[in-house]
Amino acid sequence: VVSTPHSVQLMPAEASGCRNYQGVAWYRKHFIVPEETAGKDVALHFEGIMGKQKIYVNGKEVKDHLGGYLPVTVSLTESGVKPGEECVVAVMADNSDDKDFPPGKKQHSLDFAYHGGIYRDVWMIAKSPVSITDAIEADRVAGGGVFVHFDNVSGKGADVNVSTDVANNGTATRKVTVETSLIDPKGRLVRKVSSPVSVKSGETRTVAQSIHVKNPELWSPDSPSLYRVESRIKDGKSSIDGGVTRVGIRTFEFDGDKGFILNGKPFGQLVGANRHQDFAYVGNALPNSQQWRDAKRLRDAGCRIIRVAHYPQDPSFMDACDELGMFVIVATPGWQYWNKNPKFAEYVHQNTREIIRRDRNHPCVLMWEPILNETRYPENFSLEALQITKDEYPYPGRPIAAADVHSAGVKENYDLVYGWPGDDEKADAPRQNIFTREWGENVDDWYAHNNDNRASRSWGERPMKVQALSLAKTYDGLYRTTGKFIGGAQWHPFDHQRGYHPDPYWGGIYDAFRQPKYAYHMFRSQTAHDLDHPVAESGPMVYIMHEMSQFSDPDVVVFSNCDSVRLSIYDGARSWTLPVRHEAGHMPSAPVVFKNVWDFWEARDY
Structure with missing residues (x-):
């Protein structure tokens, strides 16, 4: 008997070099569908299963899915399961190497590990036949679910625009009301709006509503104010479906000469770190509480931006970044691998679409990385990836697209490019702002540890001191700018297991158990002594x-x-x-x- 999130095996403290299990793992659950779900559509929602999956309901295959970082939903109702009946759900999870879908690269040459299993939460969801759709399951460009965007944002006012997608899976036309309430960060009702809508059997309707907010509390890293959009589908006075979407009202601009501008004011340098989801012993199977603690550790260290490496993270980590005030660059799965089969590019693009549909309402999302990290790909792939980010978020204030400056089609078309301090001073400097996606690595051999930023905590005082001062030197270089260069993300704040080397990656400012090294305190010292953050460590420190x-x-x-x-x-x-x-x-x-x-x-x- 196991509980989710679940790792197929507990890892040794040092389990790099492909020592983790790769192969098929079967899960089965026998249960009775609750009788109180009568008259509802019942589904199982898996937040993440590593690798390839086949899902069976009462012996019949109902879903075949590829990819380990995005959700999978199966309908028990459509499978003929009725409330009060016994049901057995079987899940085949296979984290073996597979070149046909991203990331695609074999684990023995990979910088991280494909830890197996149902490693994120699983939910049973029972919904009224007339209900708000799931943004990913709806599979419509810029549609499905609840989509919140903003117009005319300033300290004096903002328009909060809410699109609510309602489906009728019943047998008859239903007249319902879409009721949307906006609650401010202090829990006070800003305004409630209601819109009647008639939805035919089998039809989906999208209801657009707008609420004006006077003197909004704007979201920023040092003041992460969150509003609540409360959605209700009402049949008369009864609520038959609903949910809560947390949002942050903010506006930002990337000015090629002035840098990053947040809420109308120059922000200064965006400095933070990358994040793998790997943890000691449990691999990727972190509970939501630990996802939140990881985010807080990074914010305590003064990080104001996180690049997720190299795949979308757990939804609870994204929630934590909203709460703690850290911008996020969300990357599509991929690392140093390209498959010329056109189907591979299609999988990459579908992942990007699903990432945007899942994460588009998070105020922490600043950029999408819709391409494959450190990979040579053709220009048409690059341009299509860029267009997807625009199509899936077609409103003002959208998160921008970022990619390596020297990759095909990027310098000429993308919103922001990855480069290095000093690139803004070159004669051929790009027109866009420049961000360093991974800084701090002084490695001369990717297989070895022959560099001064990697130090196991067990090595003691002298190595950790050398590491801290090495990272401090690179950190200092992130502030060299003409205004065009805007910062970077350290590689990597947590020690983690990797496929291609028998030793873990030891460049973290924390070890794999999240014990701090000296370098953490160097990071922490870069926050202003007069900062009074509502959640993270702040104030004077020595x-x-x-x-x-x-x-x-x-x-x-x-x-x-x-x-x-x-x-x-x-x-x-x-x-x-x-x-x-x-x-x-x-x-x-x-x-x-x-x-x-x-x-x-x-x-x-x-």
């Missing part, structure tokens, strides 16, 4: 990167976001005060180095 051991360096390095630091040793027998440099064009708070102040033998005399 961290002394020194263990006072016989192996410790004479120099003492301190990370702080204050204006100066006073260091005292030997019960105050000696002390020094040094400034914390906050220089324009450099990282917000440079490390403070107290030269030659520690001597182990001298310390023994005190």
Whole structure:
């Protein structure tokens, strides 16, 4: 007996090099469909099953699905299962290598692992025959479900536009009312609007409504204010379906000369990290609470943007980014692999469509990455991927599309390009803003650990100190800009298992158990000392990167976001005060180095 989310096997603490199980795993569940679902359409919604799946209901195959990062829904009602009856659902999950669908690359040459199983939540959903559709199951461009977008956004007002897609799976025409309420961040009703609609049997109707908000609380990383769109389908006075969509009202612009502008004001550099969903022991099978904690750890470290690597994340992680105030770049599954079979590109594009339909209402979503990471692909694929982002989100204020500057069709057409600090100073600088998708890696051999940003926590003080200062040097370079270069995401904040190397990736500022390394405190020191974040760690901080051991360096390095630091040793027998440099064009708070102040033998005399 297992519970979801579930990993096919518990991993060793160091399980890289394809030591995880790959192959078929079967799940079966015997249950009785609750009698209280009588008169409703009953479905099972799987948030994520790794690899290839076949789903059976009472011995009959009802779904064949490819891809491990997006949801799968099967209808028990359409399979003939009635309330009160026994039912057996069987799921075949196969995380074996398969070149025919993305990511496509064999795990032995992959930078992460295809941990198997039903590794995200599973829900039984019972809905009225007249109900709001599922955005992915509806499979319509810019349609299905509830779609919220904004117009005329400023500090004085904003128009909240809500499209609600209603389907009638019953046998007769139904006259219902679509009621939408907007609730502000303090729980107060802004306005309620109602629209009657007649829906024929087998028909779907989309109802468009608009609510004006005066003096809105705008969403930003330091003030992540969330509104609630409460949707109800009403038959007379009775609610027969509904749901809640959390949204953030914000407007942003990427100005090729001025950088990133949020809510009408220059934002400064967008600095953050990438995120794999891998965790020690359980692989990808993180519960929602741990997804939230991971997001908070990244926000505590001062991250204001997360690039998901290299696939869409758990819905609860996206919710957490909304709450904590972190922008997200959502990537379609793929890494250094292209299959010339046209079907492969079709799968990539379908993944991108489903990603946008799933995540389009999240205020945290700033960019889509609709192409394959670090992959050589043809221009027509690149242009079609870009067009999909526009078609699926055809409204003002849409998240933009980003891709590598040197990939086919990108520099000439995409909204933002991935590049490096200094690219904005070149004679052939792109017209768009530039963002570094992965920074901090000084590797000279992808198979080895021959670089100074990778250090296992178990290696101790000296390696972790070298790592922290290496990352600090690169962090500092992210603030070198003419205005066109806008920041980057570190690779990678959490140590994780990978396919192509027997050792885990050790470049994280946390280890695989989420214990911080010294580099975490360097990150943390880059937040302003006067920041008062509603959820994340904030305020003044000081961290002394020194263990006072016989192996410790004479120099003492301190990370702080204050204006100066006073260091005292030997019960105050000696002390020094040094400034914390906050220089324009450099990282917000440079490390403070107290030269030659520690001597182990001298310390023994005190």
